[in-house]
Amino acid sequence: MVKRFFRNSTSILFRRQKTLLSAAVIMMFLIFASRVLGLVRNWFLAGTFGAGPELDAYNAGFVLPDLIAIVLINGALSVAFIPIFTTYLTQKGSEEAWEMGSSVLNLSLLVFLAFGIIIFLFPQQLNSLIVPGLDPETAQTAANMTRIVAFGEIFLVIGSFLTATLQSYHRFIAPALAPVAYNLGIIFGIVFLSKAFGIYGVGFGVVIGAFFHFLLQFLMVRRFGYKYSFKLDFKNLGFRKVIKLSIPRSAGIGLAQLELTVSIFLASLLASGSIAILRFSIDIQNLPIALFGSTIAVAAFPTLSSEWAGNKLEQFKATFLSSLHQILYLAIPLSIIFVTLRIPIVRLTLGSGLFDWEDTVATATTLSFFSFGVFAQAGFLLVSRAFYSMHDTVTPLRVALASLAIHVIAGIMFMLVLNLPIQFLGLASAISGVFSFFVLLAILDRKLGGFDRRKLFIPVVKIVTSAFVMAVILYIPLHFKIGEKYIIDFIIDTTRAINLLFLTLFVAFFGFAIYVLLTWWFKSEELKSFLGLIPDFKKFTKALNFEEVVDTDTTPKS
Numbered sequence: 001m002v003k004r005f006f007r008n009s010t011s012i013l014f015r016r017q018k019t020l021l022s023a024a025v026i027m028m029f030l031i032f033a034s035r036v037l038g039l040v041r042n043w044f045l046a047g048t049f050g051a052g053p054e055l056d057a058y059n060a061g062f063v064l065p066d067l068i069a070i071v072l073i074n075g076a077l078s079v080a081f082i083p084i085f086t087t088y089l090t091q092k093g094s095e096e097a098w099e100m101g102s103s104v105l106n107l108s109l110l111v112f113l114a115f116g117i118i119i120f121l122f123p124q125q126l127n128s129l130i131v132p133g134l135d136p137e138t139a140q141t142a143a144n145m146t147r148i149v150a151f152g153e154i155f156l157v158i159g160s161f162l163t164a165t166l167q168s169y170h171r172f173i174a175p176a177l178a179p180v181a182y183n184l185g186i187i188f189g190i191v192f193l194s195k196a197f198g199i200y201g202v203g204f205g206v207v208i209g210a211f212f213h214f215l216l217q218f219l220m221v222r223r224f225g226y227k228y229s230f231k232l233d234f235k236n237l238g239f240r241k242v243i244k245l246s247i248p249r250s251a252g253i254g255l256a257q258l259e260l261t262v263s264i265f266l267a268s269l270l271a272s273g274s275i276a277i278l279r280f281s282i283d284i285q286n287l288p289i290a291l292f293g294s295t296i297a298v299a300a301f302p303t304l305s306s307e308w309a310g311n312k313l314e315q316f317k318a319t320f321l322s323s324l325h326q327i328l329y330l331a332i333p334l335s336i337i338f339v340t341l342r343i344p345i346v347r348l349t350l351g352s353g354l355f356d357w358e359d360t361v362a363t364a365t366t367l368s369f370f371s372f373g374v375f376a377q378a379g380f381l382l383v384s385r386a387f388y389s390m391h392d393t394v395t396p397l398r399v400a401l402a403s404l405a406i407h408v409i410a411g412i413m414f415m416l417v418l419n420l421p422i423q424f425l426g427l428a429s430a431i432s433g434v435f436s437f438f439v440l441l442a443i444l445d446r447k448l449g450g451f452d453r454r455k456l457f458i459p460v461v462k463i464v465t466s467a468f469v470m471a472v473i474l475y476i477p478l479h480f481k482i483g484e485k486y487i488i489d490f491i492i493d494t495t496r497a498i499n500l501l502f503l504t505l506f507v508a509f510f511g512f513a514i515y516v517l518l519t520w521w522f523k524s525e526e527l528k529s530f531l532g533l534i535p536d537f538k539k540f541t542k543a544l545n546f547e548e549v550v551d552t553d554t555t556p557k558s
Contacts, residue, residue, distance in 0.1 A: 030176035031295055035287045037183035039349045042283055044190040045202070050354025051273035051280070051363075053138040054199045059279045060131045060138075061145025061203065063264055064123070067257050068115045069153040071250045080246035081161075083305045083389065084238045085168045098227040100238040105161045107232055107243070112157050116150050123147055130261055131275070133268035141199065148203035155210035156182075162217035165226070170302065174220040178213045185209020248393040252384075255400040259407045259432060263425045266415045274422045277359060280350055281366035281426060285338065285374055292330040293378025296323050297385050304389035317451060320386050320444075322529070325459040327378050329526035332463055333515045335374040336471045337508050342368045344504040365423040373430030376437035383440045390447075399440045407432035459526065466518035474511045 049055045081104055088097035119126060124143035127134075134142060163175040189205015197204065218226075233239055260282070267274040300323040307316040338345065342364040350363060384396045410428035414420045445451055519527045 030173065030180065031290050034176070034179040034183055035290055037180060037187065038283060039287075041183050041187050041190065042280055043349055044187060046276075046280065046350040046355035046359075048190060048194060048354070049199065050356070051276040051359040052354070053135070053272050054141065055276035055279075056131075056134065056268070056272060056274075057138045057141035058145055058199050058202060059275045060127060060134065060142035060264070060268070061149050063130050063261055064119050064126055064146055065116070065150040065153045067254070067261065068112055068119070069157055070257050071254045080242050080388070080393070081164045082168050082301065083309075083391070084242050084245075085165065086302060086305065087309075088238055089168065094225055095227070096238075098225075099229060099231075099233065100236050100242075101161070101165060102227075102229045103231060103233050103236060103239040104242050105158065105228075106230060107239075108157055108161065109154070110232075112154065116154070119150050120147050130265055131268040132265070133270070135272075138272075144200065145203050148200065149206055152203075152207035152210035155207075155214040159210070159214035159217055162214070162221050165221055165224075166217060167298065167302070169224060171220070172299065174217055178216050181212040181216050182209035185212055245388075245391060245393050248397040252393070252397040252400040255397070255404045259404055259429065262404075262408050262411055263429065266411050266425060267422055269415070270422055273359065277363045277366060277422055278425060280346075280363050281370055284345065284349065284367050285370040285426075288331050288334040288338070288374050289378045289381070292327050292334075293381040296327050297381040299323075300382060301385045301389060304386055308389050313448065316389075317448060320382070321451060321455055321459075322525075323382055324379060325463070325526050326529065327382055328375055328460060328463050329519070329524070331375045331378040332467045333470060333512060335371045336467055336474070337511055338371040338374070339368045340471065340474045340511070341504055341507060342371075344500050348501060348504060362422060366426045369423055369426030370429060372427070373433035376430075376434040380433065380437045380440065383437065383444055386444055387440070392447075395443055395447075396440060399436055399443070402439070403432045403436040406435055459524065462519060462522040462524050463526070466515050466522065466524075469518055470511050470515045473514055474507060 045055060045058075049058075081101070085097055085101055088100055123146035124139060127139060127142050127146060131139075131142065159178055163178065166172070166175050185208035186202065186205040188208060189202045193201030193204050195201070263278060264275055267278045300319060303319050304316060307319060343360065346360050346364040346367065350360065387393065387396050407428055410431050411425060414424035414428055418424075445456075516527065
């Protein structure tokens with residue numbers, strides 16, 4: 001019986017997600033679990049090390065390896081690879097698809113290893129160009145961390161190739177579980193290995209987590225007949241097309257990553273702990289971006305690619321608009337909750353041990369500035385994928401280049417000219433994010449011959465109006481004073497952690513309830529779409545007793 005339960009339970013991992021929104025919601029739950037673990041990871045980091053030189057070194061150690069790996073992962077392995085691999089599966093069969101995929105993986109590994117060896121040999125010299133403000137001892141620690149992280153990134157590159165492969169088969173559960181394993185590895189390093197190895201123990205946890213990120217998906221993809229071959233077939237037309245598409249895409253991702261690098265560069269010139277505060281803020285604001293922007297964009301990408309390839313322009317527009325409105329429906333109210341509850345959120349997620357009140361306030365203020373651009377960064381993930389589904393990777397690259405210029409100018413102006421604090425790096429990021437989203441959306445509108453203006457704007461007006469009313473209702477009791485006390489202090493003692501947790505959950509729930517009621521009154525189609533999923537999730541427990549043959553058929557379903 002136990003064996004049967006295990007077999008039936010694990011079969012869920014291999015089931016094909018048949019609708020765009022159901023796939024997105026499944027990923028939301030799993031990515032939420034991963035992001036919660038990410039916050040738990042940061043809670044342990046903050047409590048164990050505080051916002052000081054050790055965490056600055058830890059975060060600095062990621063910059064160079066991340067820059068190379070993310071360019072490969074988000075360039076060749078995700079957006080450029082999936083449409084071509086899917087085409088091979090449907091038109092030429094799995095044998096040729098695996099051969100083309102092996103060439104992509106091998107080239108990605110060779111490129112990463114070439115840069116990785118340079119990073120491994122000269123970490124301190126290279127880091128001095130990116131984080132010049134570190135003191136000598138912190139710089140040496142950062143160099144050692146760079147070597148450790150670079151080793152772990154190899155597993156992430158392979159794991160991300162497997163992620164793209166599974167998503168091509170419309171399997172999203174296992175890829176969404178992989179980051180959970182990654183964060184668990186890092187938490188293991190913090191809790192157990194840091195006692196013996198200090199901050200380097202966290203680095204060893206990164207390697208452990210990256211390995212299990214790879215292993216989990218490798219075990220999954222073998223069920224689909226995965227065949228690896230060590231070769232580079234430059235004569236393969238699919239492989240060459242992936243390279244052609246990935247070069248501008250990788251350049252665009254590189255520019256986006258350079259925005260973060262610029263922020264870290266400027267933060268390194270400020271007080272010790274500024275890099276840690278910046279990274280903590282980014283990790284929190286990335287929660288809604290990953291939950292709503294990434295999940296819906298990833299789920300929509302195969303559909304958009306298929307509709308564009310089939311010359312179904314009106315369906316393409318409809319899929320894009322419904323996906324965009326679903327992202328905005330969730331991202332905008334959560335951004336407001338982040339701004340409104342910034343102090344309680346940071347206190348609950350980071351405020352322990354060596355992470356003091358001054359660090360909490362600085363991180364919370366930085367988070368509030370970042371939050372103004374969350375909706376745009378989440379929406380940008382979908383808009384850019386609309387271009388990639390059209391095999392246009394150049395346009396997003398040009399917009400990313402302009403965005404980087406705006407980010408650099410704003411960052412230098414805030415930090416070096418006006419001498420403003422670290423928080424304003426969040427505002428610089430928000431400004432460049434909003435610019436990227438609206439410019440790219442305007443270009444897409446023109447390229448598609450124009451969206452129906454009523455279909456584009458009316459849902460947005462309903463969302464923004466509802467969110468604005470919610471913001472006003474939430475802001476007054478939390479931020480207005482009577483004498484020396486805030487209104488909320490007359491109701492509950494916020495100095496106690498349990499009261500603070502209750503307050504945060506209650507206000508967030510109350511605010512979102514107001515938002516949902518208003519959008520229901522406005523007859524929002526986005527709300528109807530999400531409510532329509534409820535009956536499916538009532539059947540979730542029945543899935544554990546449901547046997548299904550693994551679906552390896554890649555023929556498009558009618």
